[in-house]
Amino acid sequence: MMTWFLLAVGLVFLVIGADLLVKGAARLAASFGIPSLVIGLTVVAFGTSAPELAVSVKAAYSGQAELAIANVVGSNIFNVLFILGAAALIMPLIISRQLIRQDVPIMVAVSVLAVLMVQDGQIDKIEAAFLTLGLLSYTFFLFKQGKAQGADKAADSEVDELISQPHPLWQNLAFVIAGLVCLVLGSRWLVQSAIELATAWGVNEAVIGLTIVAAGTSLPEVVTSIVATIKGERDIAVGNVVGSNIFNILCVLGISGLVSPIPLLAGDQLAQVDIPVMLAVAMLCVPLFFAGSILNRIEGALFLVLYVAYTWYLIALALNKAYLAELQDGIMYGLVPLVLLYVVISLLRDLKHRRQTN
Numbered sequence: 001m002m003t004w005f006l007l008a009v010g011l012v013f014l015v016i017g018a019d020l021l022v023k024g025a026a027r028l029a030a031s032f033g034i035p036s037l038v039i040g041l042t043v044v045a046f047g048t049s050a051p052e053l054a055v056s057v058k059a060a061y062s063g064q065a066e067l068a069i070a071n072v073v074g075s076n077i078f079n080v081l082f083i084l085g086a087a088a089l090i091m092p093l094i095i096s097r098q099l100i101r102q103d104v105p106i107m108v109a110v111s112v113l114a115v116l117m118v119q120d121g122q123i124d125k126i127e128a129a130f131l132t133l134g135l136l137s138y139t140f141f142l143f144k145q146g147k148a149q150g151a152d153k154a155a156d157s158e159v160d161e162l163i164s165q166p167h168p169l170w171q172n173l174a175f176v177i178a179g180l181v182c183l184v185l186g187s188r189w190l191v192q193s194a195i196e197l198a199t200a201w202g203v204n205e206a207v208i209g210l211t212i213v214a215a216g217t218s219l220p221e222v223v224t225s226i227v228a229t230i231k232g233e234r235d236i237a238v239g240n241v242v243g244s245n246i247f248n249i250l251c252v253l254g255i256s257g258l259v260s261p262i263p264l265l266a267g268d269q270l271a272q273v274d275i276p277v278m279l280a281v282a283m284l285c286v287p288l289f290f291a292g293s294i295l296n297r298i299e300g301a302l303f304l305v306l307y308v309a310y311t312w313y314l315i316a317l318a319l320n321k322a323y324l325a326e327l328q329d330g331i332m333y334g335l336v337p338l339v340l341l342y343v344v345i346s347l348l349r350d351l352k353h354r355r356q357t358n
Contacts, residue, residue, distance in 0.1 A: 128257025
């Protein structure tokens with residue numbers, strides 16, 4: 001019971017810490033005259049990935065190097081399949097042209113990069129430095145693009161609301177410090193709990209990282225996307241998930257790999273199953289987002305079914321269930337072909353609609 005209590009408290013501290021850090025840092029930046037555009041593209045963007053970063057850095061520094069990668073991979077899968085699936089069930093999600101043409105291809109590209117990097121079973125410091133360089137380049141690109149095009153109104157309004165009321169310097173600093181303290185404590189308790197659960201259940205730490213830890217560290221994205229969907233800001237819900245996935249790979253893996261005393265490890269299951277699943281999920285977004293530029297309720301339900309199937313497979317594999325082979329066959333020869341058939345039909349219908357309108 002104490003382990004579960006520490007796990008829950010750790011998750012709460014991570015969410016509170018990320019919120020306090022974003023508020024304090026955004027208001028602190030605004031007090032120094034930094035434009036809201038820059039704040040939105042840096043402070044807020046980094047803030048949503050703060051729990052993943054805190055947990056992965058703590059895991060890497062503590063020697064649980066496989067947990068660091070598993071957290072990122074599990075979070076990216078959870079973000080797309082669960083968060084977008086749940087949001088699309090609430091209300092069909094609008095996919096902006098920029099997401100289709102730019103951000104989703106970048107998400108796919110960095111996912112491919114992650115697959116290639118773990119072929120030798122690890123991410124070393126050189127590869128981590130390359131990812132960090134990619135993060136800096138991506139952030140600079142976003143800033144230049146935003147400055148050239150003008151800030152997105154919805155995104156700016158969110159930042160403007162955050163920094164609209166002046167706050168004393170000491171309060172902003174207190175928010176930043178309190179946020180960092182909560183992130184450090186939350187990550188420590190979460191990692192400790194994950195290790196104890198893995199030991200008690202006799203499963204690999206990566207399994208806990210791919211499921212419980214990944215879902216927990218994605219709570220800020222859950223709240224942001226669901227609230228945005230309910231408010232009718234359906235493009236922000238999708239953009240938040242895609243942007244978070246890109247930051248998770250470039251920022252969390254990059255920085256974790258740099259601070260880790262040993263290379264980040266990816267066991268056979270991570271390298272051969274989970275990271276390819278992350279790539280497949282990212283690639284699935286391309287045709288579904290392109291077809292009609294909307295993620296409808298059927299597709300949302302399909303995403304949730306895929307997440308349940310993936311999680312079920314992980315648990316069955318970890319516990320060596322007798323029905324594992326039948327479950328694997330059902331996913332590979334039943335669910336996957338069904339998804340591919342739906343994708344083909346959606347693309348054909350979209351092509352027909354475009355021809356009729358032209």
